[in-house]
Amino acid sequence: MNSPVEERLRAALTEAGASIDPDTLRPLPAPARRRTWMDARLLVVGAAVTAGVAATAVGLTLGPGDEQIAVAEPARIEPGEADMTVIMCSTSALVVKEPRCGGRDATAEEVSAAERAVRGLSQVAAAYTVDQQHAYDDFRADFALNGSMLDAVKVTDLPVSIRLTLKKGADRREVEKSLQPLPGIWGVTDNAPVEAVLKSRSEMLVNVFLCGKGSSLPSCGAERKPDGSMVVREGKAATRAQVIALGKLIGDLPEVQSVTFEDQQAAYDNFKREFASNQALLKATKVSDMPESFRVVLKLGSDWATPVATLRRQPGVASAFYVPCQKDGMLALSRYGVRPPEDKVCSPGS
Structure with missing residues (x-):
């Protein structure tokens, strides 16, 4: 089972497969x-x-x-x-x-x-x-x-x-x-x-990642020991009913311009295309590693904090990120080994 850090970075890389210009990538x-x-x-x-x-x-x-x-x-x-x-x-x-x-x-x-x-x-x-x-x-x-x-x-x-x-x-x-x-x-x-x-280029994109089977994230119902060292109860995957309800909710949000659902196979196929030059990465990644997600494009100039806060509270949602803010969280984790609270990584108005 992936650790919370691995889940977050892998999810970010999955998102990258949908938003990075391949010409900007090195192997x-x-x-x-x-x-x-x-x-x-x-x-x-x-x-x-x-x-x-x-x-x-x-x-x-x-x-x-x-x-x-x-x-x-x-x-x-x-x-x-x-x-x-x-x-x-x-x-x-x-x-x-x-x-x-x-x-x-x-x-x-x-x-x-x-x-x-x-x-x-x-x-x-x-x-x-x-x-x-x-x-x-x-x-x-x-x-x-x-x-x-x-x-x-x-x-x-x-x-x-x-x-x-x-x-x-x-x-x-x-x-x-x-x-x-x-x-x-x-x-x-x-x-x-x-x-x-x-x-990579940034846009007004929100990634909404769904809970997967065996998730170690508290947002999916997982529980860890008090010291955070071990998962004592695994989380549950989002149900089809939750996915359908979430898709309808996203479509009704006034800030949303468009929304696309991506299942595990679609995410993996996209991932393979964008990272085809890195065989080591592809060998280490399976279809089952890919989280299902909604990719939500917001209207230009709209508020991102309100829809993100709303989507994070929904049943079956593992995490929701405003992509430009997600990059700051990734940078802090990759370069400095720290994971500040999400509301500090990108607080409303920043």
Whole structure:
């Protein structure tokens, strides 16, 4: 069963199949599992300074000769430039709970070990460790125009991460498989699918995703342990009666210009067409992974908050997203490993 994070990202990628111009997409890898971060200092790699690498040298005293050697700080990797992100375990309330983290932050030793493991992979071109303050600075730059997001996220909410770039032809799934089991790692994010969605064109589109069999979402009736670590009761799929009633309700909303229903097979066929160049992603995705949905185009200039709020309350609805806002939520999850409350990701009037 998919985790809530996986369900949300997979749903977003499904939406992408209907709204992205294929010409803007680069080959996409398989979706990531989860993510991670923590409270630790920026770690400095003890590597020799070489020509062509931007680095800051610091003096270290070693050995009986009291000689000074230069240690290079790794070159910075900007958030949008990272091919993948390793997110360390965190107790932040904005990070989805991961049982393997044991309800604790990653230790400094685990962060250091993860960094060494990343740099030891032959398929990794470069890596850059991001502490909480640097992550917060980047977060505020990314969401400078979204005041509600800035108000919702504090520096202590952000986990420590390792951004990495890959060599040409690198196998992303192999990189993920090598790093995911390491202690202190919450998850490894493959950024390519989300970055492609972020670069796609936006329109006044609302996605209404229906509950599927075995859903882990509370909106579908699922229940989890108090710590959020495990589903104790699975949710139920939307009934045909609920789907019919929802379609009629959507059609009657004054803000709606047009509505299209997409079943699992149609969603999968659309997904295959748009992501035909990424065989790894297609192999990892089945028809049964696709949520049924309504794609609702709003009238130009109309209010989006009222119909979204109405649709989220309907029986059989797993989630409803205004697409331009959904992109901010995806960006926060992919680049920073946090999931702010939906009403903070995109509050009315933002």
